[in-house]
Amino acid sequence: MKLKTFSLAVFLCVFCASLFAAEPYAWYRADAGLQSSGGVVTSWEDAGKARSLTHIFGTPRVWKVKTPTGVTEVVRFDGSAAVWQPAQSWGRLEGARTVLVFARIPRGADGVLCDGSTRSGADAIRVPGDDRGWQVLRFERTAGALGGFILGADVATKNGLKCDVAEVLVFGAALSEAEFAAQAARLKQKWGEPVDLPEADQAQPFAPFAGLTTKYLRKSGEDGVNTYRIPGLATSTNGTLLAVFDLRHNNGGDLPGKIDVGLTRSTDDGETWSATQRVLHFDGSGVGDPTVLVDRETGSIFVAALWSKGNRAWNGSGPGMAPAETGQFVITRSDDDGVTWSAPLSITAQVKQPEWRLCFNGPGRGIQLRDGTLVLPAQFRDAKGTPHSCFVSSRDHGTTWKMSPPCVGPTSESQVAELSDGGLLITLRDESRSGQRLWAKFDGKQWSEPWRALPDPTCQASLLRHPNGTLLFSNPANAKSRRTLTVRTSNDDGKTWSDGRVVDPGAAMYSCLTVMRDGRVAMLYEGAGGLIFARFAVEGANLAALSEGRFETTGKFGWxxxxxxxxxxxxxxxxxxxxxxxxxxxxxxxxxxxxxxxxxxxxxxxxxxxxxxxxxxxxxxxxxxxxxxxxxxxxxxxxxxxxxxxxxxxxxxxxxxxxxxxxxxxxxxxxxxxxxxxxxxxxxxxxxxxxxxxxxxxxxxxxxxxxxxxxxxxxxxxxxxxxxxxxxxxxxxxxxxxxxxxxxxxxxxxxxxxxxxxxx
Missing domain, CATH: 3.40.50.1110 (SGNH hydrolase)
Structure with missing residues (x-):
């Protein structure tokens, strides 16, 4: 392996050489392809989109610098961080190849700048720090293989290198001197000698709280689905995790649109998930905004949603009861742990008043009370169009349903939890845009006066009662913006709430909580680029007494x-x-x-x-x-x-x-x-x-x-x-x-x- 640097004078004299005589196999530009959350890199896109580095180890930071074209970002590796992609996604280069890196390596640093991400294609490039500032580094191989790619450490995610990296190009061939000179000139002209912004101007990295793990369940664009939205999550009596969501096929818009309700199951606590099932689908019209509910006495599982025949959704639905007049409150049922599902049944006639403009479920999850009653959060728009939160309940395991008294309006998407005294606590989306969450209690006959507590940007949220009696609440904890997804706890039936723990500091919207079979909490939420599955213990729980697996296939515990x-x-x-x-x-x-x-x-x-x-x-x-x-x-x-x-x-x-x-x-x-x-x-x-x-x-x-x-x-x-x-x-x-x-x-x-x- 040869390492070379290039002076600016030489760059300029060859700058007119062909810039891309050799096309890069992979190309990573910190000024154009970085994805981050809370100051930490979450992926680094390949300019050609085919070989993005989507796996993260440690906390590679986004670092702001000033360049000839203005303030931009580079990636800062601390010696214990890396970004990588496995060989099956990134591919494998055989024979001659060249890696160019525009980087800064401080004096005293010594470690692996990049490597293959599989042992059969390992090709560690170890670089000593020389404190020479920003340099164009050139690494060449004439034989062997590079399988996958990891930047910042070796194949075992060890021997990491402290360095800052602005741009990386991988070529599947040796570069001529003229080609190298042209590339080096371009990099030096583009980046100059980047100057760090003060620490106070840098994004402070987000450190996940102990026991929190997250991973994508579905990414936008996967399986031909444009957008995945509106998550619901529940745990069956067998311990199976059941995730439901909108399959928004053509775009990210709400109903009426080409939308179906999808479901995926996990029998191993969220490590792997089944292929998506369409559990609710209507030819020629859309159905969405799902809620999932488990009957713990019978094992039956219900998924409720809004069917919009034509434009019969939030804005197009009118009075009446027929599908051609008003949106339909539909339910499907599974009696085999979510493997197969019944034909949809509309319960609109059971729960809706004819003069109301719309009645359907509140997305997320339903609950079962201690006396066996099934409860689905719901909402309706009255004759004047004002939205009201409510719930529907069944005392015969889902055969018939009854509407509750309405909550104060204007309110919509709600979630419900049973309190220690048998009453219900409801958390409401406040459509008056107050910037806070609205709450009320139901004593079995009537609602209490509502009150406002906790910041909320007018968004759906999740409410859950853990078997230990703790209430958990998740929402974007920001009065104006849907970001900083936070989970809070209450040990006094919702009178007071903890400061909470941040699950995702970036853009995040709807969420849904459930208790896993081992007592941990699982969450499905809308994050940047798709639906993200998270797991964590209740605040204050002893993680040493809760099961935790290892699932990386490379790195320290890849074996x-x-x-x-x-x-x-x-x-x-x-x-x-x-x-x-x-x-x-x-x-x-x-x-x-x-x-x-x-x-x-x-x-x-x-x-x-x-x-x-x-x-x-x-x-x-x-x-x-x-x-x-x-x-x-x-x-x-x-x-x-x-x-x-x-x-x-x-x-x-x-x-x-x-x-x-x-x-x-x-x-x-x-x-x-x-x-x-x-x-x-x-x-x-x-x-x-x-x-x-x-x-x-x-x-x-x-x-x-x-x-x-x-x-x-x-x-x-x-x-x-x-x-x-x-x-x-x-x-x-x-x-x-x-x-x-x-x-x-x-x-x-x-x-x-x-x-x-x-x-x-």
């Missing part, structure tokens, strides 16, 4: 999903001893291999250790099939050291996470004896911060053992010198064990293990 799949597929019959834990357990396969062969290979033992795992990752693995079918006599559990190092967990929270793993094992393997090991020592001596934290956890673990099914064992003295020091002969990095360390583990544990194996 994790494949190992999980292999463990799920492993033969379970006959296994008598299972080791469950993190890298210290997994390394029985490497540093401890010879010891394993001696002590366990002939004893029908299996290794379920995963490097980097914390309690939450073990919970996820148990939830997703790894122990299904396993009936070991003994399970050896060693987990918690990564919780101590990552996530700011307290010792009590870590112990609670370990308890959650034990509880899960009791369900998965009720006859198995569990040997719970103290977290092994780390750091050189007892004064080390991590050693002290792990010992604080260990002090709480004996209380988790009952001596009947769960047994606690502290082996730590076997690894330490008499003075309490941990030597590198036992743990070379003062954490992971050597072969000698594994030998000590096996011998120290043998008496207790044999005792448990001998139990009838």
């Amino acid at each position: 994790w999903p494949a190992r999980h799949a292999a463990k799920v597929a492993e033969t379970k019959a006959g296994v008598e001893i299972v080791f469950l834990g993190d890298s210290i357990t997994q390394n029985w396969e490497t540093a401890g291999k010879a010891v394993w062969e001696q002590h366990y290979a002939g004893r029908k033992a299996a290794n379920y250790g995963f490097g980097g795992d914390s309690t939450q990752h073990v919970l996820w693995r148990l939830d997703h099939g790894e122990f299904d079918g396993l009936k070991p006599r003994v399970c050896i559990l060693h987990i918690g050291t990564n919780n101590a190092r990552h996530g700011d967990f307290t010792p009590a929270q870590i112990a609670e996470g370990i308890r959650a793993v034990l509880d899960k094992l009791a369900v998965k393997c009720p006859q198995t004896q569990v040997l719970l090991l103290a977290i092994f020592p780390r750091d050189a001596d007892a004064t080390g911060e991590m050693r002290r934290k792990c010992e604080a956890v260990n002090a709480l673990l004996p209380a988790l053992a009952d001596g009947k099914r769960v047994h606690f064992l502290n082996l730590n003295s076997a690894f330490l010198q008499p003075d309490g020091t941990l030597t590198r002969a036992i743990a070379p990095d003062l954490l992971h064990l050597s072969a000698t360390g594994y030998e000590r583990w096996a011998k120290a544990m043998a008496p207790k293990l044999n005792e448990l194996l001998d139990r009838k």
